[in-house]
Amino acid sequence: xxxxxxxxxxxxxxxxxxxxxxxxxxxxxxxxxxxxxxxxxxxxxxxxxxxxxxxxxxxxxxxxxxxxxxxxxxxxxxxxxxxxxxxxxxxxxxxxxxxxxxxxxxxxxxxxxxxxxxxxxxxxxxxxxxxxxxxxxxxxxxxxxxxxxxxxxxxxxxxxxxxxxxxxxxxxxxxxxxxxxxxxxxxxxxxxxxxxxxxxxxxxxxxxxxxxxxxxxxxxxxxxxxxxxxxxxxxxxxxxxxxxxxxxxxxxxxxxxxxxxxxxxxxxxxxxxxxxxxxxxxxxxxxxxxxxxxxxxxxxxxxxxxxxxxxxxxxxxxxxxxxxxxxxxxxxxxxxxxxxxxxxxxxxxxxxxxxxxxxxxxxxxxxxxxxxxxxxxxxxxxxxxxxxxxxxxxxxxxxxxxxxxxxxxxxxxxxxxxxxxxxxxxxxxxxxxxxxxxxxxxxxxxxxxxxxxxxxxxxxxxxxxxxxxxxxxxxxxxxxxxxxxxxxxxxxxxxxxxxxxxxxxxxxxxxxxxxxxxxxxxxxxxxxxxxxxxxxxxxxxxxxxxxxxxxxxxxxxxxxxxxxxxxxxxxxxxxxxxxxxxxxxxxxxxxxxxxxxxxxxxxxxxxxxxxxxxxxxxxxxxxxxxxxxxxxxxxxxxxxxxxxxxxxxxxxxxxxxxxxxxxxxxxxxxxxxxxxxxxxxxxxxxxxxxxxxxxxxxxxxxxxxxxxxxxxxxxxxxxxxxxxxxxxxxxxxxxxxxxxxxxxxxxxxxxxxxxxxxxxxxxxxxxxxxxxxxxxxxxxxxxxxxxxxxxxxxxxxxxxxxxxxxxxxxxx
Amino acid sequence: xxxxxxxxxxxxxxxxxxxxxxxxxxxxxxxxxxxxxxxxxxxxxxxxxxxxxxxxxxxxxxxxxxxxxxxxxxxxxxxxxxxxxxxxxxxxxxxxxxxxxxxxxxxxxxxxxxxxxxxxxxxxxxxxxxxxx
Numbered sequence: 048x049x050x051x052x053x054x055x056x057x058x059x060x061x062x063x064x065x066x067x068x069x070x071x072x073x074x075x076x077x078x079x080x081x082x083x084x085x086x087x088x089x090x091x092x093x094x095x096x097x098x099x100x101x102x103x104x105x106x107x108x109x110x111x112x113x114x115x116x117x118x119x120x121x122x123x124x125x126x127x128x129x130x131x132x133x134x135x136x137x138x139x140x141x142x143x144x145x146x147x148x149x150x151x152x153x154x155x156x157x158x159x160x161x162x163x164x165x166x167x168x169x170x171x172x173x174x175x176x177x178x179x180x181x182x183x184x185x186x187x188x189x190x191x192x193x194x195x196x197x198x199x200x201x202x203x204x205x206x207x208x209x210x211x212x213x214x215x216x217x218x219x220x221x222x223x224x225x226x227x228x229x230x231x232x233x234x235x236x237x238x239x240x241x242x243x244x245x246x247x248x249x250x251x252x253x254x255x256x257x258x259x260x261x262x263x264x265x266x267x268x269x270x271x272x273x274x275x276x277x278x279x280x281x282x283x284x285x286x287x288x289x290x291x292x293x294x295x296x297x298x299x300x301x302x303x304x305x306x307x308x309x310x311x312x313x314x315x316x317x318x319x320x321x322x323x324x325x326x327x328x329x330x331x332x333x334x335x336x337x338x339x340x341x342x343x344x345x346x347x348x349x350x351x352x353x354x355x356x357x358x359x360x361x362x363x364x365x366x367x368x369x370x371x372x373x374x375x376x377x378x379x380x381x382x383x384x385x386x387x388x389x390x391x392x393x394x395x396x397x398x399x400x401x402x403x404x405x406x407x408x409x410x411x412x413x414x415x416x417x418x419x420x421x422x423x424x425x426x427x428x429x430x431x432x433x434x435x436x437x438x439x440x441x442x443x444x445x446x447x448x449x450x451x452x453x454x455x456x457x458x459x460x461x462x463x464x465x466x467x468x469x470x471x472x473x474x475x476x477x478x479x480x481x482x483x484x485x486x487x488x489x490x491x492x493x494x495x496x497x498x499x500x501x502x503x504x505x506x507x508x509x510x511x512x513x514x515x516x517x518x519x520x521x522x523x524x525x526x527x528x529x530x531x532x533x534x535x536x537x538x539x540x541x542x543x544x545x546x547x548x549x550x551x552x553x554x555x556x557x558x559x560x561x562x563x564x565x566x567x568x569x570x571x572x573x574x575x576x577x578x579x580x581x582x583x584x585x586x587x588x589x590x591x592x593x594x595x596x597x598x599x600x601x602x603x604x605x606x607x608x609x610x611x612x613x614x615x616x617x618x619x620x621x622x623x624x625x626x627x628x629x630x631x632x633x634x635x636x637x638x639x640x641x642x643x644x645x646x647x648x649x650x651x652x653x654x655x656x657x658x659x660x661x662x663x664x665x666x667x668x669x670x671x672x673x674x675x676x677x678x679x680x681x682x683x684x685x686x687x688x689x690x691x692x693x694x695x696x697x698x699x700x701x702x703x704x705x706x707x708x709x710x711x712x713x714x715x716x717x718x719x720x721x722x723x724x725x726x727x728x729x730x731x732x733x734x735x736x737x738x739x740x741x742x743x744x745x746x747x748x749x750x751x752x753x754x755x756x757x758x759x760x761x762x763x764x765x766x767x768x769x770x771x772x773x774x775x776x777x778x779x780x781x782x783x784x785x786x787x788x789x790x791x792x793x794x795x796x797x798x799x800x801x802x803x804x805x806x807x808x809x810x811x812x813x814x815x816x817x818x819x820x821x822x823x824x825x826x827x828x829x830x831x832x833x834x835x836x837x838x839x840x841x842x843x844x845x846x847x848x849x850x851x852x853x854x855x856x857x858x859x
Numbered sequence: 860x861x862x863x864x865x866x867x868x869x870x871x872x873x874x875x876x877x878x879x880x881x882x883x884x885x886x887x888x889x890x891x892x893x894x895x896x897x898x899x900x901x902x903x904x905x906x907x908x909x910x911x912x913x914x915x916x917x918x919x920x921x922x923x924x925x926x927x928x929x930x931x932x933x934x935x936x937x938x939x940x941x942x943x944x945x946x947x948x949x950x951x952x953x954x955x956x957x958x959x960x961x962x963x964x965x966x967x968x969x970x971x972x973x974x975x976x977x978x979x980x981x982x983x984x985x986x987x988x989x990x991x992x
Binding site: 429438441444445448449452453456474475476477478479480485488489607613614616617618620668675676677678695696819821 | 862866870873874877878880881882884885886887888889901902903916918919920921940941942943945946949956965967
């Protein structure tokens with residue numbers, strides 16, 4: 048059968064390029080492996096050249112594949128399931144990008160795309176003798192990623208999920224009548240428009256955060272590939288030299304990607320803050336922590352030698368943890384603990400195979416080469432830079448382990464829970480009740496350690512140091528940290544929380560130490576100061592996080608309802624036009640505007656202290672019939688603190704109200720003598736009276752039936768209501784009975800003679816209820832330190848990477 | 860003893876501490892009846908909304924009440940002192956943190972799983988928990 052209106056060619060192109068990309072990745076892997084294994088140089092060169100061609104073909108077909116999918120989305124080809132599910136006609140062009148990676152298939156493609164880009168850079172710029180083994184590993188990873196979007200069934204097993212499947216070809220639609228209509232696209236309204244993009248993702252951060260985050264994920268592959276290449280080719284230490292810039296590149300990009308996610312959460316989501324220890328957030332943070340550790344250990348080795356094992360382990364772990372994170376977020380295993388994970392596409396098995404393969408491969412190779420790895424000759428002296436960097440890296444590893452462990456509770460349940468693989472536990476573990484407290488209990492002490500090491504380690508030289516001079520140089524930053532700490536703690540009263548105070552001092556020390564080092568030792572040479580800058584950034588980030596979350600104030604908290612054992616009400620009720628105290632502001636909700644799909648709630652703020660300080664915040668609710676409405680905050684950004692607010696409740700569809708102000712319809716079917724509960728009142732059908740009117744011909748022309756209702760109201764009073772049902776000819780009329788007070792209206796709506804039943808309807812007077820919204824407002828002090836720190840960290844890391852590359856060129 | 864060995868020991872000790880703390884902090888998923896057998900202690904109940912039961916949000920008190928079934932099919936009134944979450948009726952499953960209180964379940968935090976809304980959400984987000992460091 049020929050279907051009309053379908054564009055099948057792009058789908059074919061897409062599927063072919065998927066197959067080509069996967070096949071070339073497989074071949075490139077084999078060729079690169081042969082080149083690596085080959086003893087003869089000439090032969091190796093030939094294999095490498097052929098493999099390069101294959102890898103570039105792979106990258107090219109990947110680009111074609113991505114281009115095709117874009118083409119389909121831009122042209123709204125809703126016959127394709129992916130396009131239908133993730134985009135719609137009214138989607139602005141800037142969000143088309145977001146549609147591309149909203150689904151699993153698209154995000155796999157984005158990930159593979161970055162791998163291909165980074166692989167091409169390696170192919171072009173890496174030292175010649177490293178290209179083949181490194182790209183063999185990259186190609187192997189690409190083979191697995193390609194298979195994730197293949198979408199073929201091999202021997203009854205689904206291999207990957209293709210974004211080029213037509214809706215009518217989906218297994219769940221097989222055999223449905225409309226799939227037999229040649230013109231289904233024109234006939235069925237559902238295909239005229241797509242399902243649309245999740246409203247939460249319709250935010251500018253969402254066009255930039257995922258590509259950066261995925262570049263960060265992808266970047267962990269290169270140090271991993273170098274580590275494996277080093278183990279494979281027996282160059283156990285040499286791999287670190289070319290891998291080092293990549294490791295810091297990864298630190299910078301992945302860190303930026305994670306923080307952009309925080310910025311998105313803060314600007315567009317309504318959970319109130321930039322970080323919630325959500326499993327999805329955690330699983331992207333963990334590989335960053337290990338990569339920071341790996342990069343620093345490589346740095347030690349470059350300068351001093353020694354920490355080979357840990358540098359290898361952490362480099363390998365960082366990539367494996369990215370895979371693990373992918374598994375967690377996409378297999379559906381997070382289910383109950385995170386609402387933000389992807390749904391399972393039936394690929395969790397394949398992902399698990401992927402994860403296990405590379406874990407076994409990498410650690411197998413490490414174990415195989417273990418005896419041949421050079422031993423570190425001596426112990427690092429306690430007063431040396433490398434010793435403290437090493438301790439710092441291990442602290443990061445433990446920190447990553449702790450976060451990973453709690454995030455993995457669903458995995459632990461799947462393994463040893465009551466319904467798990469080996470049922471060791473009697474009851475399933477749930478994530479900690481107070482998540483933030485649980486994580487902070489560990490992570491704050493770790494952060495204190497890290498910040499302290501960061502503050503002084505760079506003053507120490509590699510190797511042994513004279514003990515006396517070192518302390519004197521540290522005096523200046525120590526005093527600065529103390530002054531800063533006392534100042535901040537006086538303003539935000541941190542002196543009562545010991546851990547907070549320590550973190551405050553430690554991050555102040557890290558900031559002061561690195562500024563001082565950059566100025567006094569590096570003499571302000573920017574090129575050399577990348578590390579210092581990044582460290583200052585990290586210190587500021589810690590400080591900003593500490594103050595903004597440790598001293599956040601929910602100013603909408605109120606005592607409108609207090610009950611023993613109840614947490615305080617954090618949401619404030621605002622009735623239209625009323626001025627309400629919300630210290631330090633008086634707030635007034637002035638009305639609602641509708642623009643496009645957004646409903647804006649304008650709330651006026653007037654400071655209680657400063658009569659000139661007046662402003663309006665307009666939090667919104669984004670209306671979306673298909674995916675549900677979602678509130679978005681509006682934040683007032685000031686240098687010293689942010690005021691963040693969102694509407695936690697607003698009656699979106701006002702109840703239908705009559706002209707006379709009655710609403711909240713209720714109805715009941717009653718026999719004579721029955722009692723019904725209508726709108727919190729007991730209603731008893733006492734008796735019925737009927738009256739007939741006769742026409743000129745003597746026939747019955749009009750029937751009037753009066754119901755006598757005894758109404759026992761909530762307030763204890765008794766009332767009688769007498770609604771009348773009138774039938775004149777074929778025409779029905781109602782004479783409603785209004786009781787005011789208590790503000791009730793009754794109607795004898797219908798008579799069902801065959802069942803001997805009456806239908807009574809009631810309404811309540813609602814006209815005098817004022818419209819209202821419920822608001823939550825939080826003050827985040829000093830959150831700008833966090834963003835400033837993030838930016839400095841990114842810039843500092845970039846400076847350091849560029850400097851490393853420059854040095855390498857100079858020595859090459 | 861070499862310093863590296865000492866370090867390794869500290870590392871292992873910290874890791875063990877993390878495991879122990881995780882197990883200690885980890886809640887358990889329980890039913891309403893188990894929650895009632897230990898009143899006062901905060902637990903996590905997974906359940907579903909009883910669509911037939913009364914659902915009421917009193918904006919003036921800031922209290923939202925509804926009825927839910929736990930996984931054993933036990934039905935309880937649940938009281939939440941937060942506004943009614945958007946699209947609550949659409950929820951497929953509700954995770955409720957809270958405790959039993961005089962025959963009701965007082966929830967302090969609610970997590971909903973919606974069939975459509977969050978289905979394909981991309982990376983990074985947060986649950987409606989209090990954000991902290």
